[in-house]
Amino acid sequence: MSSPTPEFLSRLVSIVGAEGHSTDPEVLAPHLVEWRGRWRGNTPILLLPKTTDEVSRIVAACHDAGVGIVPQGGNTGLQGGQIPGAHGNEVLLTLSRMNRVRSVDPIDNSMVVEAGMTLLAVQQAAAEHDRLFPLSLGAEGTCQIGGNLATNAGGIHVVRYGNARSLVLGLEVVLPDGRVWDGLRALRKDNTGIDLKNLFVGSEGTLGIITAAVLKLFPRHRQVSTVFAAVPSIEAAVALLGHTQHRVEDAVLAFELLPHSALELVTRHIPGTVNPLGEVSPFYVLFDLTAPRALAESVIESALENGIVTDATIADSPSKGQALWRIRESLPDAQKNEGASIKHDVSVAVSRIPAYVAEAEKQIRALIPDCRPVTFGHLGDGNLHLCVSRPVAMRDADFLAMRDPVNHIVHDLAHEAGGSISAEHGIGIGKREEIRRYKSAVELELNTRIKQALDPRGIMNPGKGVG
Amino acid sequence: MSSPTPEFLSRLVSIVGAEGHSTDPEVLAPHLVEWRGRWRGNTPILLLPKTTDEVSRIVAACHDAGVGIVPQGGNTGLQGGQIPGAHGNEVLLTLSRMNRVRSVDPIDNSMVVEAGMTLLAVQQAAAEHDRLFPLSLGAEGTCQIGGNLATNAGGIHVVRYGNARSLVLGLEVVLPDGRVWDGLRALRKDNTGIDLKNLFVGSEGTLGIITAAVLKLFPRHRQVSTVFAAVPSIEAAVALLGHTQHRVEDAVLAFELLPHSALELVTRHIPGTVNPLGEVSPFYVLFDLTAPRALAESVIESALENGIVTDATIADSPSKGQALWRIRESLPDAQKNEGASIKHDVSVAVSRIPAYVAEAEKQIRALIPDCRPVTFGHLGDGNLHLCVSRPVAMRDADFLAMRDPVNHIVHDLAHEAGGSISAEHGIGIGKREEIRRYKSAVELELNTRIKQALDPRGIMNPGKGVG
Numbered sequence: 001m002s003s004p005t006p007e008f009l010s011r012l013v014s015i016v017g018a019e020g021h022s023t024d025p026e027v028l029a030p031h032l033v034e035w036r037g038r039w040r041g042n043t044p045i046l047l048l049p050k051t052t053d054e055v056s057r058i059v060a061a062c063h064d065a066g067v068g069i070v071p072q073g074g075n076t077g078l079q080g081g082q083i084p085g086a087h088g089n090e091v092l093l094t095l096s097r098m099n100r101v102r103s104v105d106p107i108d109n110s111m112v113v114e115a116g117m118t119l120l121a122v123q124q125a126a127a128e129h130d131r132l133f134p135l136s137l138g139a140e141g142t143c144q145i146g147g148n149l150a151t152n153a154g155g156i157h158v159v160r161y162g163n164a165r166s167l168v169l170g171l172e173v174v175l176p177d178g179r180v181w182d183g184l185r186a187l188r189k190d191n192t193g194i195d196l197k198n199l200f201v202g203s204e205g206t207l208g209i210i211t212a213a214v215l216k217l218f219p220r221h222r223q224v225s226t227v228f229a230a231v232p233s234i235e236a237a238v239a240l241l242g243h244t245q246h247r248v249e250d251a252v253l254a255f256e257l258l259p260h261s262a263l264e265l266v267t268r269h270i271p272g273t274v275n276p277l278g279e280v281s282p283f284y285v286l287f288d289l290t291a292p293r294a295l296a297e298s299v300i301e302s303a304l305e306n307g308i309v310t311d312a313t314i315a316d317s318p319s320k321g322q323a324l325w326r327i328r329e330s331l332p333d334a335q336k337n338e339g340a341s342i343k344h345d346v347s348v349a350v351s352r353i354p355a356y357v358a359e360a361e362k363q364i365r366a367l368i369p370d371c372r373p374v375t376f377g378h379l380g381d382g383n384l385h386l387c388v389s390r391p392v393a394m395r396d397a398d399f400l401a402m403r404d405p406v407n408h409i410v411h412d413l414a415h416e417a418g419g420s421i422s423a424e425h426g427i428g429i430g431k432r433e434e435i436r437r438y439k440s441a442v443e444l445e446l447n448t449r450i451k452q453a454l455d456p457r458g459i460m461n462p463g464k465g466v467g
Numbered sequence: 468m469s470s471p472t473p474e475f476l477s478r479l480v481s482i483v484g485a486e487g488h489s490t491d492p493e494v495l496a497p498h499l500v501e502w503r504g505r506w507r508g509n510t511p512i513l514l515l516p517k518t519t520d521e522v523s524r525i526v527a528a529c530h531d532a533g534v535g536i537v538p539q540g541g542n543t544g545l546q547g548g549q550i551p552g553a554h555g556n557e558v559l560l561t562l563s564r565m566n567r568v569r570s571v572d573p574i575d576n577s578m579v580v581e582a583g584m585t586l587l588a589v590q591q592a593a594a595e596h597d598r599l600f601p602l603s604l605g606a607e608g609t610c611q612i613g614g615n616l617a618t619n620a621g622g623i624h625v626v627r628y629g630n631a632r633s634l635v636l637g638l639e640v641v642l643p644d645g646r647v648w649d650g651l652r653a654l655r656k657d658n659t660g661i662d663l664k665n666l667f668v669g670s671e672g673t674l675g676i677i678t679a680a681v682l683k684l685f686p687r688h689r690q691v692s693t694v695f696a697a698v699p700s701i702e703a704a705v706a707l708l709g710h711t712q713h714r715v716e717d718a719v720l721a722f723e724l725l726p727h728s729a730l731e732l733v734t735r736h737i738p739g740t741v742n743p744l745g746e747v748s749p750f751y752v753l754f755d756l757t758a759p760r761a762l763a764e765s766v767i768e769s770a771l772e773n774g775i776v777t778d779a780t781i782a783d784s785p786s787k788g789q790a791l792w793r794i795r796e797s798l799p800d801a802q803k804n805e806g807a808s809i810k811h812d813v814s815v816a817v818s819r820i821p822a823y824v825a826e827a828e829k830q831i832r833a834l835i836p837d838c839r840p841v842t843f844g845h846l847g848d849g850n851l852h853l854c855v856s857r858p859v860a861m862r863d864a865d866f867l868a869m870r871d872p873v874n875h876i877v878h879d880l881a882h883e884a885g886g887s888i889s890a891e892h893g894i895g896i897g898k899r900e901e902i903r904r905y906k907s908a909v910e911l912e913l914n915t916r917i918k919q920a921l922d923p924r925g926i927m928n929p930g931k932g933v934g
Contacts, residue, residue, distance in 0.1 A: 107709060107818035108849070152658050163656060166633065181909050186816040188848040189630060189890035191619050191669055192902055193914045193933035198665035202658055219716050242574060249686050249757065250717050290716065349653040351574035381655040382575070423656035435659055442648050446921070447660045453920035454913070466660035 001462055002066040003089045004044050012047060012091065015057045020097070022046045031072060031092055032083065039080035039429055042088030043070070050097045052172060052180060052211045058093065059209065059459075060178025068462040069093055071205040073147020074118060076139035078345075079428025081151065081204045081464045090462065095146055098211060101125045109217040110169055110186040115146025115210050122215065131217035134161040138329060146210045152202030154424030156254040159380030160290075161218070163424070165201045170214035173200050176207070176455035186214045199450070204426050205461040207454045224253065225289045225296035226321035229303070229312035230281030234354040236308040237285050237379055241350065243308060244287070247299050253288040255380030256328050260284070262376050266327050269334040273327055277311045285379070286328050288321075328376075335374060335389060340396035342403050344386040344410045348419035353382060356417050363409045364388055368402055383423040386410055407434065427465045435466055468929055469533040470556045471511050479514060479558065482524045487564070489513045498539060498559055499550065506547035506896055509555030510537070517564045519639060519647060519678045525560065526676065526926075527645025535929040536560055538672040540614020541585060543606035545812070546895025548618065548671045548931045557929065562613055565678060568592045576684040577636055577653040582613025582677050589682065598684035601628040605796060613677045619669030621891030623721040626847030627757075628685070630891070632668045637681035640667050643674070643922035653681045666917070671893050672928040674921045691720065692756045692763035693788035696770070696779035697748030701821040703775040704752050704846055708817065710775060711754070714766050720755040722847030723795050727751070729843050733794050736801040740794055744778045752846070753795050755788075795843075802841060805856040807863035809870050811877045814850040815886035823884050824851065830876045831855055835869055850890040853877055874901060894932045902933055 013021055022028060023045050033040045049055045062069045068090035072082040084090040095116035102112040106129045113122055119140040126133040135148060137155030147153075149171070153164045161167060170185040183197055200208055231237045237257050245252055260282055267273050277284075289296050296314050303309035315321035335341055348356050361373045370391035377385040388406060390399035411421040415438045422431050436444065444466065451458075451467030480488055489495060490512055500507045516522045529536045535557035539549040551557040562583035569579040573596045580589055586607040593600040602615060604622030614620075616638070620631045628634060637652040650664055667675055698704045704724050712719055727749055734740050744751075756763050763781050770776035782788035802808055815823050828840045837858035844852040855873060857866035878888040882905045889898050903911065911933065918925075918934030 105816060105818050107705060108816040109712075110816065152662075154656050154658075158656060162633075163658075165662070166629070175909070175913075179909050181913065182907065183910070185885055185887070187814050187885075187887050187890070188817075189621050189625060189814045189845070189850045190887035191621075191891055191893045192887055192889045192898075193894065193906065193910070194674070194917050195619075195632070195665045195669050196910065196913055198662045199917075202662050207661070219712050221716070238574060245576075245686050249688070347654050347656045349572060349575040349577065350655075351572050378656070383656045418652055418654075420652070420654050420657035420659055422659050423654070424658055426658045427660065431659075439660070440649065442642070442646050443650070443660070443663065446642075446648065446663055449920040450661050450666075450917065453916040 001068045001089055004065070004067045004091060008061065008065045008067060009045055011061050012045060012058060015061065016047055016049050016054055020048050020050060020054065031075060031094065034080050034083050035075060039083045041084035041086055043084045043090060043092040044088060045091050047091060047093045048097050049093065049095065052174065055174045055209055055211050056178050056180050059174050059176065062091065062459050063177045063457060066457055066459065067091060068459050070461050071150065071209045073144035073150065074139065074142040076143040077147065077151060077428060078425045079430035081426055081428030081461065082147070083429065085463060093209070095144065095211065102212065104129050105186065106131060108186055111215050111217055112184060112212060113145055113215060114212050115144060117145050119143050119145055119148055126217050130220060132220045133215055133217055135164055135167055145213065149201050149210050149213055150203065150205050151426045154378065154383065156256065156378065158378060159255050160250060160253045165198060167216050168197065168201060168213050169216055171197050171200055171210055172212040173208040173210050176457065176460045184212060184214050204428065204465040206451060206465040206467055207460060221290040223290065223292055224321065225291055225293050226315040226324050227287050227289065227296055227300060227312055228276045228324045229285045229300065229309045230277050230279060231283045231285055231309055232281065234283060234357055237283055238350060238353060239308045240285055240303055241380060243303055243306070244299050248289055248291050248295060251289045251291040252380060253290050255285065255287040256377065257379040257384070258284045258286060258328065258376050259374060261372060261374050262331050263327065265334040265338065265374065266330055269337045270330045273330065276313050276324060279311050281310060286324060331376060335387060338372070338389040340399050341387050341389045342400070342406045345423050345425045346386060346410060346414040346419055346421060347381065347383040347423035348414055348417045350382040352417045353379065353384065356413060357384065360386060360410050360413050364406060367405060367409065411438065429464060432464070439466065468535045468556055471532070471534045471558060475528065475532045475534060476512055478528050479512060479525060482528065483514055483516050483521055487515050487517060487521065498542060498561065501547050501550050502542060506550045508551035508553055510551045510557060510559040511555060512558050514558060514560045515564050516560065516562065519641065522641045522676055522678055523645050523647050526641050526643065529558065529926050530644045530924060533924055533926065534558060535926050537928050538617065538676045540611035540617065541606065541609040543610040544614065544618060544895060545892045546897035548893055548895030548928065549614070550896065552930060560676070562611065562678065569679065571596050572653065573598055575653055578682050578684055579651060579679060580612055580682060581679050582611060584612050586610050586612055586615055593684050597687060599687045600682055600684055602631055602634055612680065616668050616677050616680055617670065617672050618893045621845065621850065623723065623845065625845060626722050627717060627720045632665060634683050635664065635668060635680050636683055638664050638667055638677055639679040640675040640677050643924065643927045651679060651681050671895060671932040673918060673932040673934055674927060688757040690757065690759055691788065692758055692760050693782040693791050694754050694756065694763055694767060694779055695743045695791045696752045696767065696776045697744050697746060698750045698752055698776055699748065701750060701824055704750055705817060705820060706775045707752055707770055708847060710770055710773070711766050715756055715758050715762060718756045718758040719847060720757050722752065722754040723844065724846040724851070725751045725753060725795065725843050726841060728839060728841050729798050730794065732801040732805065732841065733797055736804045737797045740797065743780050743791060746778050748777060753791060798843060802854060802856060805839070807866045808854050808856045809873045811853040812890050812892045813853060813877060813881040813886055813888060814848065814890035815881055815884045817846070817849040819884045820846065820849060820851065823880060827853060827877050827880050831873055834872060834876065878905065896931060899931070906933065
């Protein structure tokens with residue numbers, strides 16, 4: 001990679017104009033640090049192009065000069081993929097000014113949006129046309145749809161609708177040489193060549209910059225029943241998932257696991273939250289069904305008879321449903337109050353979750369006695385966040401010094417179980433070394449070959465991802 | 468490409484043994500012709516490996532010798548992608564002896580199968596575990612799951628479950644140098660690098676040979692209501708789709724359009740078929756809802772009130788539902804009785820279908836007066852088969868001589884409407900030239916770069932697909 005010269009930076013400024021860039025340290029500052037402070041970088045310039053053509057000319061200039069370019073969405077990523085290198089030789093680009101809905105086709109159930117729209121704005125644009133865009137995650141008010149696609153975001157509705165990858169019909173991408181691939185097709189079926197769309201989705205900005213997308217829309221749900229159920233074990237939670245799917249088919253919209261330790265953290269630290277049930281249980285499941293309350297009741301009644309559920313409540317109003325979801329959503333904030341934590345984002349086949357969690361927590365407790373594992377998340381997808389809080393009596397720094405061995409326990413066991421060490425958060429900077437422990441040589445080489453085929457100069461988000 | 472020498476062929480025989488190959492012309496014959504006779508090829512040897520290791524060693528030998536290799540599934544493809552070249556320099560490989568279920572995990576709703584299983588056998592294996600594998604298409608008794616994945620097969624349930632691409636969690640692939648990529652992961656979420664799986668799905672055997680796959684399973688449907696409805700226009704059929712989706716959400720399992728000309732062909736040529744309705748209508752819609760009959764009735768009642776449906780029948784038993792589906796399924800056979808036809812497989816956004824069909828049929832009728840367009844198919848996905856029968860008084864050969872100009876009308880209009888000229892049947896040999904009229908230079912180049920990155924010697928299914 002070359003260092004950007006003053007002449008090169010002037011060329012970029014001439015493309016985007018005065019409003020399309022900044023070199024002001026105060027403006028740059030929030031873009032140069034991952035939001036929890038784990039990764040920091042530098043850049044000579046922040047570019048805010050307004051059109052695909054401007055993005056194209058910026059990337060062409062970087063290509064000509066051999067200067068690295070880092071695309072950043074809403075800067076909510078958890079692996080640092082959106083942060084430029086510390087050396088300050090890479091230009092930073094964000095599409096927040098490319099935030100228009102280009103078109104909505106309610107009959108086709110599709111919508112063309114620019115990459116800089118926040119996920120919330122995308123959801124709202126769909127709702128204005130009486131349609132649903134189902135991607136939903138904690139950062140939705142801040143993250144951008146371009147970043148969601150570049151990282152193949154997950155969230156709470158994957159069990160029903162799949163990852164971000166499943167929600168996109170077409171893409172517009174600025175390639176690493178500045179040319180534009182116009183793949184903005186609103187087609188449910190198109191078998192004319194290699195699947196380019198899925199190459200860019202999830203590539204973390206290492207193969208090109210997604211500037212716009214055709215998104216799938218869905219009918220809005222006529223009714224959602226939210227259930228909070230006590231289950232005696234993770235085995236029972238898995239059995240409840242199958243029991244429910246068998247009865248309601250695709251009506252399972254979300255299916256989240258919470259251990260009692262999670263409920264305890266939330267009710268201790270988040271004002272206004274309480275245990276929705278009369279009893280204390282080792283585990284709870286929070287799930288949404290797009291089904292009438294009567295069907296949710298019959299699911300729970302039969303689960304109570306089977307003993308896979310010991311108690312449950314069904315929200316009988318949207319506000320009560322939201323109160324139940326607030327327990328789940330405020331868990332990361334609640335856990336912050338307990339000092340340092342080491343977090344993970346693993347997936348295994350749903351059937352392997354109980355044995356996996358038991359063994360991982362056992363080994364971590366053996367390594368760090370009195371540490372406090374809180375294992376929660378998207379049970380319906382086999383994706384759990386195994387977040388370990390430090391022992392009450394241990395200093396943060398001493399605990400965080402154990403990060404690598406804790407990671408290795410969690411990741412080695414996931415790998416042995418055929419799982420993934422990054423289910424929804426990607427590789428970024430954070431897992432770039434770690435992933436090399438687990439990927440086969442063949443798979444690493446395939447990643448590298450594709451990276452080299454599409455970005456032979458290596459200017460797209462250098463040092464991120466696998467390839 | 469090199470010609471295979473006797474020594475090279477001996478090397479292949481030593482890998483697969485006596486039962487794993489054939490050079491008998493009678494055995495080879497059915498593998499060397501596309502089933503309608505449109506494409507014919509030659510080969511010095513048919514290989515029938517029994518294990519992934521044998522496939523790996525075969526491909527490594529081809530790679531070393533620079534000999535082309537053609538993978539063939541059930542030989543039901545419609546674009547000739549499975550037929551070797553006429554020169555006879557390519558070896559032909561089929562995985563019909565690799566037809567085992569490796570494992571089924573009903574709790575995880577996943578199943579590992581070898582590529583040579585027929586689609587029907589896969590469906591049956593899922594059913595034995597009280598699960599559904601929803602891919603369904605006319606050739607399901609013969610086609611192989613490996614071919615379905617290599618071509619990203621569609622069929623009648625795409626509106627609910629997506630293409631074959633959406634139904635696979637992981638793959639095992641023998642790469643063009645003979646190494647094996649073990650991507651047999653049963654994960655709903657895995658963001659660790661470039662999406663390799665989707666690169667191989669739909670690549671028509673040009674990037675590697677799929678030897679096994681992890682498939683997604685689903686709950687079996689508790690009830691299916693089949694509806695046959697008369698609609699006054701294609702606009703009304705599109706409106707009925709939206710009307711139905713709004714009321715039943717994802718319960719639309721299939722949604723097919725038939726013009727009256729199709730019903731007439733079927734009732735004329737297929738014994739035992741009748742118009743299920745009392746009236747003659749310009750168009751009909753045949754659809755399945757995984758919903759109680761009462762819900763199907765309420766959908767139809769409101770559609771009758773709106774005037775988007777003029778008459779309808781709901782099957783009140785599985786056998787009556789099958790009788791309705793027989794009309795749709797026997798249409799290709801029925802049309803054969805009317806002499807030569809020119810067929811297409813296009814998709815456009817659902818909202819654009821009415822205008823597209825009207826204009827395409829108008830231009831074709833202007834080109835060939837008295838020709839008989841029969842436009843039917845998967846309206847729910849925007850995928851129609853525009854199949855034009857010759858005028859009654861025209862000779863087959865004279866009509867087929869018009870294939871190119873007819874194709875150009877149908878494809879040019881689809882392209883102008885943002886559509887695809889091959890929605891579900893792929894490129895193969897048949898559309899390899901035609902696709903170059905429509906793909907941008909950038910998109911063609913991306914296909915070529917990826918092909919070269921993965922198969923630099925060009926031995927995998929030479930002369931097929933886009934790249």
